[in-house]
Amino acid sequence: xxxxxxxxxxxxxxxxxxxxxxxxxxxxxxxxxxxxxxxxxxxxxxxxxxxxxxxxxxxxxxxxxxxxxxxxxxxxxxxxxxxxxxxxxxxxxxxxxxxxxxxxxxxxxxxxx
Amino acid sequence: xxxxxxxxxxxxxxxxxxxxxxxxxxxxxxxxxxxxxxxxxxxxxxxxxxxxxxxxxxxxxxxxxxxxxxxxxxxxxxxxxxxxxxxxxxxxxxxxxxxxxxxxxxxxxxxx
Numbered sequence: 010x011x012x013x014x015x016x017x018x019x020x021x022x023x024x025x026x027x028x029x030x031x032x033x034x035x036x037x038x039x040x041x042x043x044x045x046x047x048x049x050x051x052x053x054x055x056x057x058x059x060x061x062x063x064x065x066x067x068x069x070x071x072x073x074x075x076x077x078x079x080x081x082x083x084x085x086x087x088x089x090x091x092x093x094x095x096x097x098x099x100x101x102x103x104x105x106x107x108x109x110x111x112x113x114x115x116x117x118x119x120x121x122x
Numbered sequence: 123x124x125x126x127x128x129x130x131x132x133x134x135x136x137x138x139x140x141x142x143x144x145x146x147x148x149x150x151x152x153x154x155x156x157x158x159x160x161x162x163x164x165x166x167x168x169x170x171x172x173x174x175x176x177x178x179x180x181x182x183x184x185x186x187x188x189x190x191x192x193x194x195x196x197x198x199x200x201x202x203x204x205x206x207x208x209x210x211x212x213x214x215x216x217x218x219x220x221x222x223x224x225x226x227x228x229x230x231x232x233x234x
Contacts, residue, residue: 110167118163
């Protein structure tokens with residue numbers, strides 16, 4: 010049982026390049042989330058998917074798009090990377106909203122030069 | 123959204139010492155979790171504790187929801203306890219159900 014799996018673990022991009030961060034969970038969870046973590050900060054929500062087929066913006070959505078491909082997979086896309094998007098990205102999932110425990114992937118460390 | 127404040131921001135201990143980390147939140151919540159972020163950056167679930175007390179080995183946590191705080195106790199600390207400890211809460215009234223609001227964390231360093 011792998012839990013929440015993110016790929017890649019590390020990535021370096023040039024400004025203007027695009028890439029997709031992949032996230033998959035095998036816990037049959039309904040809701041999935043993308044957060045970013047910057048130095049000295051807690052995690053901030055980028056986008057979330059409350060259930061398969063729905064996505065919505067979080068606190069810091071600018072410069073990102075998401076796709077809930079199916080119940081297991083939730084991807085985050087950077088269309089034109091900027092240095093301000095240098096961060097560590099975490100995917101999380103919960104069985105259902107309210108009163109349930111969240112589980113996180115191992116993170117993707119992204120550097121945009 | 124809910125404001126989450128953690129204290130102290132930094133804590134340095136010698137191996138074997140005990141410590142208490144605090145998490146205050148600004149409004150009532152329906153979910154509170156403690157995480158440990160290890161030096162490799164991985165977020166590890168410690169406790170899911172909306173209220174009451176739980177224990178897991180040398181770690182225990184207490185949440186007093188009516189007074190809007192939670193405490194994480196680490197006893198007989200070890201060097202492997204080093205890392206950042208985060209408290210996160212879910213605001214059940216928010217438009218983003220399931221979203222966790224994180225504090226800035228407590229950086230714990232345990233010296234041998």
